[in-house]
Amino acid sequence: MMIRSIVRGVGSAVPSRIMKNSDFGSELETSDEWIVQRTGIRQRHIAEEGETTASLGEKAARQALDNAGLTPDDIDLIVLATSTPNNTFPATAVDIQNRLGMNHGYAFDIQAVCTGFVYALNTADLHIRGGMAKRALVIGAETFSRILDWSDRTTCVLFGDGAGALVLEAGEGAGLTSDRGILAASLRSDGNHKDKLFVDGGPSSTGTVGHLRMQGREVFKHAVGMITDVVEATFSTAGVTAEELDWFVPHQANKRIIDASARKLGIAAEKTVITVDRHGNTSAASVPLALSVAVADGRIKRGDLVLLEAMGGGFTWGAMLLRW
Ligand code: UT7
Numbered sequence: 001m002m003i004r005s006i007v008r009g010v011g012s013a014v015p016s017r018i019m020k021n022s023d024f025g026s027e028l029e030t031s032d033e034w035i036v037q038r039t040g041i042r043q044r045h046i047a048e049e050g051e052t053t054a055s056l057g058e059k060a061a062r063q064a065l066d067n068a069g070l071t072p073d074d075i076d077l078i079v080l081a082t083s084t085p086n087n088t089f090p091a092t093a094v095d096i097q098n099r100l101g102m103n104h105g106y107a108f109d110i111q112a113v114c115t116g117f118v119y120a121l122n123t124a125d126l127h128i129r130g131g132m133a134k135r136a137l138v139i140g141a142e143t144f145s146r147i148l149d150w151s152d153r154t155t156c157v158l159f160g161d162g163a164g165a166l167v168l169e170a171g172e173g174a175g176l177t178s179d180r181g182i183l184a185a186s187l188r189s190d191g192n193h194k195d196k197l198f199v200d201g202g203p204s205s206t207g208t209v210g211h212l213r214m215q216g217r218e219v220f221k222h223a224v225g226m227i228t229d230v231v232e233a234t235f236s237t238a239g240v241t242a243e244e245l246d247w248f249v250p251h252q253a254n255k256r257i258i259d260a261s262a263r264k265l266g267i268a269a270e271k272t273v274i275t276v277d278r279h280g281n282t283s284a285a286s287v288p289l290a291l292s293v294a295v296a297d298g299r300i301k302r303g304d305l306v307l308l309e310a311m312g313g314g315f316t317w318g319a320m321l322l323r324w
Helices: 032-039 053-068 092-099 113-129 216-238 255-265 283-296
Strands: 002-013 018-020 043-045 077-081 106-110 135-143 161-173 181-189 197-199 212-214 247-250 305-312 316-323
Touching: 002 053, 002 113, 002 181, 002 283, 032 255, 043 161, 053 092, 053 135, 053 161, 053 283, 077 092, 077 113, 092 106, 092 135, 106 113, 113 135, 113 161, 113 181, 113 283, 113 305, 113 316, 135 283, 161 181, 161 283, 181 216, 216 255, 216 305, 216 316, 247 255, 247 283, 283 305
Parallel strands: 077 106, 077 135, 247 305
Antiparallel strands: 002 161, 018 043, 135 161, 181 316, 197 212, 305 316
């Protein structure tokens, strides 16, 4: 027997304010038609004043705990994936820990931009399998609206705000792919690409927060190859094939990237969960938000084989296979 990190609950939170493509002012020289055709995005949620990465993360965490039938007392680890922390320090995970009224256990942030949630799940899985923690809250929460250059049409139409969370719990498995829980993962990064998607500010360089900058076409060019490479590595580690999958829950940056990746991997369109149309790209929140949508509407069920993947700034990229 071996320890497996099993998903026990899922939750999400989005700001109530919705911004549709038609809400961008004429000075931006964009259109609903361009945005839908090139990205699949129709709307995104935008945080109101006072709504933050910590408040959205807390909301998603509470929903995941309710869904699991647990309370903050039952949790001993919080891992938050974010690139838009409330403060440079302390970690926003510690802020969320405090908001949940937790004075025990430990909490920290992980920064891998859009791949953050896959990195965070993998980290929590290793803490659980290493015996450090029994139950972990793994959260992806972002307020990218605060780091966008709202005068740059090549980036500001693409992103949105939100949060998603999972509760992971230590369980037992036989070491087989029929086990519930996290089965395999593959993580990559390559800083050679750091100038293709970055924020042009930071505490140690400029002393400012900065704005998101992206060479979209360059990111697009690399995305499908990188995604399919880590997915195939994950399939190979686990010893499964695309046909055995029940659900594909990709990072939600661009529907064209999702469709091309699924096609190359031989994953049927009916198995692919798409939420980019309603959330835009929410970076580290996109995968857990998509997971919570597909669990809430009854698509993802206990025992299903689920593939996650993400790719983003750095570049960072990664994939994970789990049985729900
Ligand atoms: O989550 C992290 C990973 N990030 C991504 O995965 C993003 C990857 N990149 C993409 O999704 C796409 O490259 C974009 C959606 C950003 C852009 O789509 P594209 O098909 O690569 O378009 P492009 O950058 O080649 O731009 C085509 C044209 C350009 O005009 P010209 O040079 O052909 O005259 C742009 O200036 O579209 C223009 N354009 C726009 N037009 C209207 C760029 N942004 C807009 C806009 N509205 N918002």
